Amino acid sequence: MNQKFISKQETQYSDDHLIQLTTDITQNKQIFTNIFENCSDVVFQSFEIKDHTHLLVIYIEELIDTKHFESVILKPLMYEDQPNGLGNLSSIRQLFQEQITSALGAKTLCKVTDITQQVLRGHVAVLAQGENKALLVNVLNLEKRGLEEPSSELVIRGPKEAFIENIASNLALLRKRLRTPRLKIEKFTIGELSQTDLAIAYINGIATNSIIEEVRKRVSSIQIDGVMESGYIEEFIEDLPFSPFPQVHNTERPDVVASMLLEGKVAIFVDTTPFVLIIPMTFWSALQSSEDYYERFMLSTSIRWIRYLFLLIALFLPSLYVALTTYHQEMIPTSLLISIAIARENVPFPALVEALIMEIVFEALREAGVRLPRAVSQAMSIVGALVIGQAAVQAGIVSTPMVIVVAITGIANFTIPRFNFGNAIRLLRFPMIILAGTLGLYGVLLGILTLLLHVASLRSFGVPYFSPISPLSLGDLKDVVIRKPWWAMNFRERIIRNLNPKRIPEGQKPSPKRGKDGN
Amino acid sequence: MQKISNYQLFVLTILFQIGTTIIFGFASAAGRDAWISMLISTLIGIFIISVYLVLMRLHPGLTLVEWYPKQFGKWLGTPIAWLYPLYQIYGGGRMLADLQDLVPTTILPRTPPIFFLTVLMLVIAYGVYLGIETFGRVGEFLLPFFLVLFCTEIILLISSGVVHAENLFPIAGEGLERVLKPIWPVGLTQTFGETVQFAMIWPLVEQQDKIVKTTLFATILTGTVLTLSNIFAISVFGEITFQRSTYPLYSLIREISLADFIENLDAIGVLYFVVTAFFKISLHLFCSIRAIQLLTNSKNSRQFILPVIISSLFMGLTMTDNVASHINGVHMKILAPYFTIPLWFVFPSMLLVVALIRQKLFNQNKG
Numbered sequence: 001m002n003q004k005f006i007s008k009q010e011t012q013y014s015d016d017h018l019i020q021l022t023t024d025i026t027q028n029k030q031i032f033t034n035i036f037e038n039c040s041d042v043v044f045q046s047f048e049i050k051d052h053t054h055l056l057v058i059y060i061e062e063l064i065d066t067k068h069f070e071s072v073i074l075k076p077l078m079y080e081d082q083p084n085g086l087g088n089l090s091s092i093r094q095l096f097q098e099q100i101t102s103a104l105g106a107k108t109l110c111k112v113t114d115i116t117q118q119v120l121r122g123h124v125a126v127l128a129q130g131e132n133k134a135l136l137v138n139v140l141n142l143e144k145r146g147l148e149e150p151s152s153e154l155v156i157r158g159p160k161e162a163f164i165e166n167i168a169s170n171l172a173l174l175r176k177r178l179r180t181p182r183l184k185i186e187k188f189t190i191g192e193l194s195q196t197d198l199a200i201a202y203i204n205g206i207a208t209n210s211i212i213e214e215v216r217k218r219v220s221s222i223q224i225d226g227v228m229e230s231g232y233i234e235e236f237i238e239d240l241p242f243s244p245f246p247q248v249h250n251t252e253r254p255d256v257v258a259s260m261l262l263e264g265k266v267a268i269f270v271d272t273t274p275f276v277l278i279i280p281m282t283f284w285s286a287l288q289s290s291e292d293y294y295e296r297f298m299l300s301t302s303i304r305w306i307r308y309l310f311l312l313i314a315l316f317l318p319s320l321y322v323a324l325t326t327y328h329q330e331m332i333p334t335s336l337l338i339s340i341a342i343a344r345e346n347v348p349f350p351a352l353v354e355a356l357i358m359e360i361v362f363e364a365l366r367e368a369g370v371r372l373p374r375a376v377s378q379a380m381s382i383v384g385a386l387v388i389g390q391a392a393v394q395a396g397i398v399s400t401p402m403v404i405v406v407a408i409t410g411i412a413n414f415t416i417p418r419f420n421f422g423n424a425i426r427l428l429r430f431p432m433i434i435l436a437g438t439l440g441l442y443g444v445l446l447g448i449l450t451l452l453l454h455v456a457s458l459r460s461f462g463v464p465y466f467s468p469i470s471p472l473s474l475g476d477l478k479d480v481v482i483r484k485p486w487w488a489m490n491f492r493e494r495i496i497r498n499l500n501p502k503r504i505p506e507g508q509k510p511s512p513k514r515g516k517d518g519n
Numbered sequence: 520m521q522k523i524s525n526y527q528l529f530v531l532t533i534l535f536q537i538g539t540t541i542i543f544g545f546a547s548a549a550g551r552d553a554w555i556s557m558l559i560s561t562l563i564g565i566f567i568i569s570v571y572l573v574l575m576r577l578h579p580g581l582t583l584v585e586w587y588p589k590q591f592g593k594w595l596g597t598p599i600a601w602l603y604p605l606y607q608i609y610g611g612g613r614m615l616a617d618l619q620d621l622v623p624t625t626i627l628p629r630t631p632p633i634f635f636l637t638v639l640m641l642v643i644a645y646g647v648y649l650g651i652e653t654f655g656r657v658g659e660f661l662l663p664f665f666l667v668l669f670c671t672e673i674i675l676l677i678s679s680g681v682v683h684a685e686n687l688f689p690i691a692g693e694g695l696e697r698v699l700k701p702i703w704p705v706g707l708t709q710t711f712g713e714t715v716q717f718a719m720i721w722p723l724v725e726q727q728d729k730i731v732k733t734t735l736f737a738t739i740l741t742g743t744v745l746t747l748s749n750i751f752a753i754s755v756f757g758e759i760t761f762q763r764s765t766y767p768l769y770s771l772i773r774e775i776s777l778a779d780f781i782e783n784l785d786a787i788g789v790l791y792f793v794v795t796a797f798f799k800i801s802l803h804l805f806c807s808i809r810a811i812q813l814l815t816n817s818k819n820s821r822q823f824i825l826p827v828i829i830s831s832l833f834m835g836l837t838m839t840d841n842v843a844s845h846i847n848g849v850h851m852k853i854l855a856p857y858f859t860i861p862l863w864f865v866f867p868s869m870l871l872v873v874a875l876i877r878q879k880l881f882n883q884n885k886g
Contacts, residue, residue, distance in 0.1 A: 327626065327627065328626065328786045330783040331783050331784065331786055331787075333782075439627065439630065439634075439635055439638065440626060440627055440786075441626060441786050441789075441790055442622060442626055442627055442635060442789075442790070442793060443638070445790045445793055445794065446638055446639060446642050449642055449646075449657070449794070449797060450642050450645060452657045452660060452661070453642070453645055453646045453649055453653055453654075453657055454645075456649075456653045456656035456657045456660070457649040457650075457652075457653040457656075464656070466656060466660070469660060470656040470657070470659045470660040471524060471527070471655075471656055471659065472526060472659055
């Protein structure tokens with residue numbers, strides 16, 4: 001696959017450049033100064049070593065570790081008592097390898113485009129007079145931030161490190177958790193100009209070949225100028241673009257990636273972003289948090305049910321309120337109906353308009369909150385709570401029950417562990433409110449049916465999105481309806497069709513007797 | 520072609536058979552013995568459905584509209600086969616007419632039917648576009664809720680203290696004639712005869728050998744649910760009110776009252792009916808579209824979705840002026856005896872006879 005992209009690059013340059021290096025170093029220099037014209041960050045350094053061989057070193061200053069560069073490349077070359085006959089690259093390479101150990105991975109290349117690529121990736125190219133090849137030494141030193149706590153998926157119990165914007169560190173974080181040669185990492189390069197590194201990770205013998213093959217196919221057929229975030233890749237590889245629901249899981253937690261690989265899923269790492277994609281994704285995996293598996297199973301099970309309940313509330317509460325107060329007042333118990341009616345007495349708007357106003361204002365508050373400079377957030381929360389909450393009610397623009405409904409809905413939305421899934425729910429709330437305001441509960445019902453039809457028809461890489469609930473897969477309910485204790489999770493999810501269904505040997509239920517008779 | 524699992528077939532069969540029978544109640548002419556009529560209908564219905572299943576076994580992999588041309592020849596078989604998709608469009612329209620009466624009288628008094636029926640048809644069109652597998656999945660998601668709601672309803676009724684079992688007695692006190700009268704033809708055509716159109720879906724089921732068991736089990740469950748609904752409706756209302764009410768099972772839900780807090784749940788009941796109607800209309804139209812596709816030998820069935828949906832909607836909107844003519848009008852006087860009986864009973868029996876004879880001749884020739 002790499003070949004494909006490089007060959008594209010070749011055609012791009014071949015018009016005005018020779019593909020192969022020449023033996024004349026000045027001509028070679030000319031080639032590269034042409035390529036790197038107006039690239040002020042590229043450094044060309046010519047010098048002569050002891051036996052009068054001309055050398056040319058090309059590198060990008062900001063990408064390399066300058067100290068390292070000096071100590072492992074410049075110093076040996078300038079070394080006072082170098083052996084004679086160092087004039088050719090192979091002996092220079094030998095020298096480097098002796099000096100700097102093989103870890104830096106020096107290699108010789110002849111093609112101009114390859115060399116250009118490597119220089120752009122932080123290698124140092126060394127060219128010598130009379131040689132038609134270049135030696136490339138990896139002294140990459142990318143500025144990167146340290147490992148921090150994940151900002152989008154917080155847990156109380158569980159590992160607190162998150163991925164960063166560097167694919168190599170991210171893969172290392174994964175490898176740290178799965179120390180097996182069966183963890184395979186396949187590299188791709190995507191983006192004609194950005195040349196972004198992308199890696200597919202899976203566990204050999206667990207992930208199904210058909211899914212891996214499908215991922216390879218979809219990923220390698222992407223043609224794009226540049227990739228800035230894994231979201232670009234997600235939109236190219238998902239099954240149904242016209243859907244509010246995310247069909248590719250994303251996470252910045254290495255433990256989530258590792259555990260999902262153990263379930264037979266496939267991860268896609270993209271350089272320059274901490275968000276790793278995992279496929280296939282299901283509706284229910286969006287409602288699972290990694291902490292569910294670290295906490296006691298009884299608690300996790302009940303927390304899951306709270307999430308399911310609040311998913312429904314986040315989606316339907318405003319529309320139910322609108323439908324009941326507009327069309328089906330008789331269903332509200334009398335005393336409650338009276339207090340709602342009193343609260344709504346002064347409100348000039350119908351419930352539908354009131355709900356839309358409040359929901360939109362709430363969304364605006366949320367959106368503003370995300371981008372707010374920290375210094376003004378205090379002021380913002382006062383504006384939000386006092387002005388919109390209390391003053392609007394006192395002024396008779398909205399009713400108190402409506403404020404309560406919107407507030408509960410807002411809280412409910414944050415119980416959904418996957419942020420982008422929560423956004424889908426946020427978005428769907430509005431058509432539901434409009435249906436409720438025009439057709440009452442009948443409209444809400446039709447909305448539910450449409451949603452169910454849509455969700456039931458979705459697939460993520462061949463796995464039905466709504467499974468294991470529908471199509472029903474009884475064995476897989478252990479991780480949806482409840483969270484079985486670890487010693488009872490004997491099988492991997494069947495819906496993902498992994499190669500090795502057996503996961504944890506049976507009979508490990510702890511008991512006082514266990515272990516006494518040598519088990 | 521999309522396939523559905525046997526469990527999905529089970530679910531769809533139940534939802535289809537319950538359909539609108541649950542809206543209008545059943546056999547109210549039999550008064551307090553309506554539940555016996557229902558029980559007998561179920562037994563005969565099981566027999567009729569067995570005939571359809573035998574026909575399916577005789578034509579493995581073929582759908583309803585392919586049976587007739589195969590046995591009767593192209594010139595006689597194809598016109599008969601065409602009657603089914605056309606009747607299914609009408610059937611969808613009739614279900615819409617059911618809703619046209621039910622929804623305004625219960626939950627949306629001032630909304631014009633054309634509005635709420637068009638929205639419903641849009642949802643159905645989306646579902647038919649997605650295919651039978653999607654319906655199967657939605658059905659299997661919803662059925663547990665249905666059964667739980669049904670059980671809750673019964674528990675709530677009992678705890679509301681409105682169930683008077685003495686209303687059921689004397690059993691068959693007015694003679695057998697009154698019990699048997701509603702069974703033929705309405706009881707059999709409405710709920711069980713229509714199941715013949717599942718012959719359009721049977722070839723799409725994964726495990727062919729289990730279809731018989733699945734379908735019969737679904738039919739028994741439907742019969743049980745409907746019989747229980749009738750028993751409860753009668754024991755709550757007594758014979759007279761039961762006979763007079765248009766939507767007895769709907770009124771039944773109205774009777775629920777718990778601690779003065781949970782009451783007036785009738786809107787929930789209507790939604791319950793809308794969902795079953797949704798499935799029944801969708802299945803009618805899906806089968807119709809698939810039949811048309813097979814009869815016209817076209818590769819793509821999606822081109823038929825819009826015409827079928829629109830004609831069904833048009834029929835539903837223009838069929839009747841009021842609920843009385845809807846229940847007792849043209850449909851019962853003309854279509855039921857002259858259309859449904861041939862389509863559900865006469866043609867399939869003829870088909871069975873012809874198929875059996877031909878098979879016997881074939882076996883003799885072979886031997």
